[in-house]
Amino acid sequence: MTYFPVVSARPEPVRIGLIGAGWMGAFHARSLALRIPGAVLVAIADPATAVAEELAAELGVALVTADPADLFADPEIDAVVIAGPARFHAQLSIDAARAGKHVFCEKPGALDLEELARVEEAVAAAGVHWQIGFNRRYATDFLAARRDVAAGAVGTPQLLRSLTRDPGTGSIPHAAKVPQGTIFLETLIHDFDALNWFNPGAEPVSVHVTADALVEPSFKDAGFLDTAVVTLRYANGAIAVAEANFSALYGYDVRGEVFGSAGMVQAGRTTETAAVRYGAAGLSAETPRLNIELFHDAYTDELADFAEHVRSRRDGAAAPDRGVPLTPGLEDARRALAIALACIESARTGATTAIVGASVAEARA
Numbered sequence: 188m189t190y191f192p193v194v195s196a197r198p199e200p201v202r203i204g205l206i207g208a209g210w211m212g213a214f215h216a217r218s219l220a221l222r223i224p225g226a227v228l229v230a231i232a233d234p235a236t237a238v239a240e241e242l243a244a245e246l247g248v249a250l251v252t253a254d255p256a257d258l259f260a261d262p263e264i265d266a267v268v269i270a271g272p273a274r275f276h277a278q279l280s281i282d283a284a285r286a287g288k289h290v291f292c293e294k295p296g297a298l299d300l301e302e303l304a305r306v307e308e309a310v311a312a313a314g315v316h317w318q319i320g321f322n323r324r325y326a327t328d329f330l331a332a333r334r335d336v337a338a339g340a341v342g343t344p345q346l347l348r349s350l351t352r353d354p355g356t357g358s359i360p361h362a363a364k365v366p367q368g369t370i371f372l373e374t375l376i377h378d379f380d381a382l383n384w385f386n387p388g389a390e391p392v393s394v395h396v397t398a399d400a401l402v403e404p405s406f407k408d409a410g411f412l413d414t415a416v417v418t419l420r421y422a423n424g425a426i427a428v429a430e431a432n433f434s435a436l437y438g439y440d441v442r443g444e445v446f447g448s449a450g451m452v453q454a455g456r457t458t459e460t461a462a463v464r465y466g467a468a469g470l471s472a473e474t475p476r477l478n479i480e481l482f483h484d485a486y487t488d489e490l491a492d493f494a495e496h497v498r499s500r501r502d503g504a505a506a507p508d509r510g511v512p513l514t515p516g517l518e519d520a521r522r523a524l525a526i527a528l529a530c531i532e533s534a535r536t537g538a539t540t541a542i543v544g545a546s547v548a549e550a551r552a
């Protein structure tokens with residue numbers, strides 16, 4: 188038998204290093220290694236080396252290190268995915284950008300606006316692609332809703348709604364270890380981005396927060412909050428509500444809605460599959476239990492989009508065009524973070540709080 192030689196027209200996959208091999212990092216690692224043809228996972232960095240080694244062995248990744256600096260120094264690595272704890276995100280982004288690596292960073296981009304400004308400077312100086320993990324944009328129903336908004340199907344947005352109910356058991360045993368502000372900085376920050384994205388071009392102006400520890404009241408005095416409702420005003424007059432709770436017994440519940448002058452669009456899959464059971468007691472259906480179930484494809488697609496952006500930069504090709512603004516970057520990270528920080532202040536004082544520093548132009552003024 189004789190095989191014919193073929194010159195490949197397929198671009199080289201981008202070579203990615205993972206930083207942080209915990210819950211989210213492990214899912215991203217499996218996406219990069221198994222589900223995204225345009226990417227290859229080449230190295231894993233995590234100070235918990237046993238966890239990293241186990242993941243690397245599972246996925247056939249040859250390089251494991253305790254120190255992310257090893258990834259930054261490796262000329263074979265095009266880009267990094269940062270999925271370590273939030274308090275390290277900004278410095279890791281800065282170090283990666285300075286080393287010329289493109290960056291996908293889990294939310295939040297930083298813990299305050301000054302930190303984020305340093306990331307912005309480093310990314311601009313290096314000219315790398317920086318993307319944040321606002322995965323809801325990649326869920327097919329959220330994207331369809333955003334396309335409706337872009338097409339004018341709901342008219343001018345007047346009322347917007349976004350909610351997150353994390354799966355739980357009715358108690359939060361690790362509540363003492365949850366950093367203060369987490370419900371705003373790491374949970375509702377997804378809702379703030381979804382609301383901003385659904386209300387294109389509108390600057391967020393102020394927030395009013397009502398929040399409490401209703402799942403774990405005994406931790407309230409230590410500053411822990413597990414339940415929150417945020418009322419958000421935009422400069423175009425639209426009023427938005429975001430709400431979150433850390434313990435939904437029925438699974439992971441994420442929904443969004445835009446109501447406008449011409450109609451309304453809703454997003455948010457509440458059943459795990461389209462199968463609905465009919466029985467003597469009525470209807471029943473499975474609910475999504477975990478974030479990696481509900482957003483399995485969205486988490487994968489955000490990294491596929493990232494890989495495509497990195498490849499276009501590396502190979503000098505045109506950036507991918509999705510028809511609507513999709514890929515979340517530093518401006519989106521800033522706008523959502525500014526809302527989260529105003530929420531922390533409003534929860535502390537009980538007062539309506541102005542949102543400061545939401546736009547890059549405002550930050551530079």
Ligand SMILES: NC(=O)c1ccc[n+]([C@@H]2O[C@H](COP(=O)([O-])OP(=O)(O)OC[C@H]3O[C@@H](n4cnc5c(N)ncnc54)[C@H](O)[C@@H]3O)[C@@H](O)[C@H]2O)c1
Binds near residue numbers: 234238294295321478
């Ligand atoms: N987009 C989403 O829906 C979503 C869902 C869950 C978590 N996240 C985000 O992902 C990030 C990680 O969350 P998680 O739930 O996977 O946490 P995790 O605790 O499961 O994993 C964190 C990992 O980072 C490692 N680590 C600690 N310090 C590090 C450092 N300096 N450098 C590199 N790695 C370090 C830890 O050893 C651990 O393995 C957080 O920012 C979180 O907000 C996003």
